[in-house]
Amino acid sequence: MxxxxxxxxxxxxxxxxxxxxxxxxxxxxxxxxxxxAVTRGIENLQAQGCIVKNFSDSERKFQRFAATxxxxxxxxxxxxxxxxxxxxxxxxxGYGLTRLLPELDFKLLADSGKLFVGHSDFTALQMGLLAxxxxxSFSGPMLCDDFVREELSAYTLNSFWRCISQSExxxxxxxxxxxxLEVSGTLWGGNLAMLAHLVGSPYLPRVKGGILFVExxxxxxxxxxxxxxxxxxxxxxxxxxxxxxGDFSAYRLTxxxxxxxxEQMVAYLRTHLPIPVxxxxxxxHGRDKATLVVGAQATLHSQADGFSLSMQGYxxxxx
Numbered sequence: 358m359x360x361x362x363x364x365x366x367x368x369x370x371x372x373x374x375x376x377x378x379x380x381x382x383x384x385x386x387x388x389x390x391x392x393x394a395v396t397r398g399i400e401n402l403q404a405q406g407c408i409v410k411n412f413s414d415s416e417r418k419f420q421r422f423a424a425t426x427x428x429x430x431x432x433x434x435x436x437x438x439x440x441x442x443x444x445x446x447x448x449x450x451g452y453g454l455t456r457l458l459p460e461l462d463f464k465l466l467a468d469s470g471k472l473f474v475g476h477s478d479f480t481a482l483q484m485g486l487l488a489x490x491x492x493x494s495f496s497g498p499m500l501c502d503d504f505v506r507e508e509l510s511a512y513t514l515n516s517f518w519r520c521i522s523q524s525e526x527x528x529x530x531x532x533x534x535x536x537x538l539e540v541s542g543t544l545w546g547g548n549l550a551m552l553a554h555l556v557g558s559p560y561l562p563r564v565k566g567g568i569l570f571v572e573x574x575x576x577x578x579x580x581x582x583x584x585x586x587x588x589x590x591x592x593x594x595x596x597x598x599x600x601x602x603g604d605f606s607a608y609r610l611t612x613x614x615x616x617x618x619x620e621q622m623v624a625y626l627r628t629h630l631p632i633p634v635x636x637x638x639x640x641x642h643g644r645d646k647a648t649l650v651v652g653a654q655a656t657l658h659s660q661a662d663g664f665s666l667s668m669q670g671y672x673x674x675x676x
Contacts, residue, residue: 380410477548538659540599548573556591571602601635
């Protein structure tokens with residue numbers, strides 16, 4: 358992380374109630390692949406002037422999970438109940454939160470006032486919070502891999518700290534080929550596979566007039582199309598004002614695709630969905646990601662050379 362950003366984060370820390378930001382680290386999904394990387398990530402957060410309380414155990418494994426279901430729920434509750442914790446940060450994604458949803462006390466989590474941050478599998482918790490309590494959360498970095506890289510992404514950290522430290526935040530993207538429009542509504546979404554999985558369950562919010570954003574990794578364009586069509590057929594997209602596509606990476610095309618790539622998939626969606634489809638949202642499993650506020654009131658303004666997404670009216674560190 359560059360010195361300028363490091364200083365900005367330290368100034369932010371000093372401005373929050375005159376005390377350091379306290380991050381509660383939890384592992385509600387997969388286990389740490391490399392425990393040494395967890396140590397490095399914690400050290401990087403501490404170098405930014407944060408205090409880290411680790412409610413997880415980077416050496417712990419239960420099957421493919423970071424701990425048993427009850428233990429992972431206990432981590433979330435312990436972080437939520439700790440009066441010193443400001444931010445509850447997910448260790449990583451993977452799979453595991455879906456198993457916890459029926460047992461989670463969403464009122465306890467929402468009433469804690471903590472800022473819940475993560476993406477990927479963490480989408481399940483974020484959707485549950487929004488559906489059951491109308492509570493906002495942050496689709497943003499996780500400890501792995503965002504805070505453990507040899508060279509941290511200045512873009513990711515700038516977006517995260519600026520978004521989470523103020524009640525209004527605007528991100529911009531330079532991209533061509535999108536429709537021109539200006540719409541306002543509730544911003545929501547996250548990992549596409551998780552959203553499609555939650556269709557028909559009590560954990561998918563019934564958002565009307567919203568702005569839906571999605572991303573995924575290791576998903577071939579035809580599978581992305583299939584999941585988006587599932588949202589369409591379930592009636593989810595009919596009540597949205599726009600669909601924002603983030604980063605879809607790490608898939609591999611084959612000869613069998615015969616020219617069917619991501620661009621062809623987007624072209625198909627734009628002729629078959631009842632709402633505008635925009636590409637170029639800097640969010641997903643890649644190195645550089647913006648932080649987005651699930652449940653915020655947002656305005657999306659798209660022009661020929663790019664778009665802006667303004668979010669407001671959400672809880673932040675500046676109390």
